[in-house]
Amino acid sequence: MKVEWLYEKHDKGVRCLVCERKCLIDEGKRGLCKNYANLKGRLVHVGYGKLSALESRPIEIKPFFHYYPNSTALTFSGFGCNFYCPWCQNYHLSFSDIPEWIREISPEELLTLALRNKDQGLCASFNEPATLYTYLLDVFELGKEKGLYCCLVTNSYFTTKALRNLIESGASGFSIDIKGCPEMKVLGTVDHKKVFRNAKEAITLGAHVEMVYLVVPNANDFEECYRWIFSMHLKMLGEEVPLHINRYYPMNYWKEPPTPVEKLLKLKEIAQQEYNLRYVYVGNIGSVEHETTYCPKCGKKLIIRSGFRVLKWNLKDSKCPRCGEKIPIYGKFTRP
Structure with a gap:
């Protein structure tokens, strides 16, 4: 503790x-x-250093597509959550109490393992990293000292003070789940505007942000909701911040059938054509085409991905080799 x-x-x-x-x-x-x-x-x-999972994972699986491409991060998680989404895929961790028997893993132990595994970074994921906030400050500070990147997969419901402390300690990447919109009935009193507020603040402070919209049937898939998400993304974050539109599968308490692929592709089209978002991906459908980065100016295939790894890297100095368009990439590409 x-x-x-x-x-x-x-x-x-x-x-x-x-x-x-x-x-x-x-x-x-x-x-x-x-x-x-x-x-x-x-x-x-009381949850300081009490970890529920610990393994090296590709950065693309988070998902991060524009952040240290093709690298791996030592990924870790705790117990509990501050949202308790009924469709949570990691509910066995997020809905659990901290086991009394579990031992604390020190930040030094975590860093030693990352260096031994030759991971390029550290990532708090699986359950909500806010549960490990105090621990993250210590872990990320050590990681930054050793040249490792530090990132989170989060609902980004931090207070602004907590968010700033995380970035000051070394957090440079945020894969942020936007759960829904003001009209959404599920999740009760969650203020979804604060998620975008924090995403904008992270960018202002120099961190990298990618937004993830899990399209859940009969929860956040109605038109008022997705248009609010797209408009807030454009207004608060800009057209170059990547957006991942991901497919939901039945999990935990939510038993609706999987999101129709046709709907996901339609939402991608709307986000690109009506809201001018330049980097929109469709995840959880196993499509190389919809996980590929295309030049928004000339359409050339620039980064081809499959199985959460980069198959082909066509960028030159983060630019399209055909037209010279600058592509937003944070961190260096790790060659296979």
Whole structure:
């Protein structure tokens, strides 16, 4: 356990300021994500270093398509979440309490393993990284010192202070899930505007952002919702920030059939043609065509991907070799 200083004292407890849930926690109790507790009037990170998974994985699987292409990251996760999506594919981690028997893995141990595996980076994923916030600050600081990139797969519901602290500690990549829109009934009080606020703030602070829209039938797939997502993406983030439109499959409590591929392709067409988004990908359908990066100016195939790896790299100095168009790529390409 470790004291987390991002909190406020109140007469009725302490208010956690790690994420926008801002849980008011009574003495001896934990917040919604189950990782932060009020112990004697202090906010303590009881989930510090308590990891549920740990493995090297391709960066493209996150998904990151414009961030350190073809590299691998030592990927790790904790327990619990601050959203509890009913379709969560990692619900066995996100909906779980922290096991009492699990031992803490120190930031130094994690870094040693990444270097031994010859990973190029570190990535907090699988469950929501906000549950590991205090731990991430220490891990990313060590990783940055050793020249490793540091990234997150997140719902990005951090407070702005927590987000800035993460970036200052070394976080440079954010794969952000946009769950829905203001009209969406599922997930209750989540303010989806704050997700875009944080994505914009991360870009302003020099980090790389890619947005992921999992299209869930009868949850966030209606027209008002996807048009809100596309318009907010263009307005807040700009046309060059990648957008991944991904297919949902039945999981956890949500038993709707998989998202029709035809709908995903139609949404890609709308995002590109009506909202001028330049890098739109369709994931979870196993399509090389829809995971390939094309030059938005001349249409040349620039980065061909399959199986979460880069098959062909046609960029020259991050530019299209045919027309010279600059393609936004953060970090270097790792050759096979």
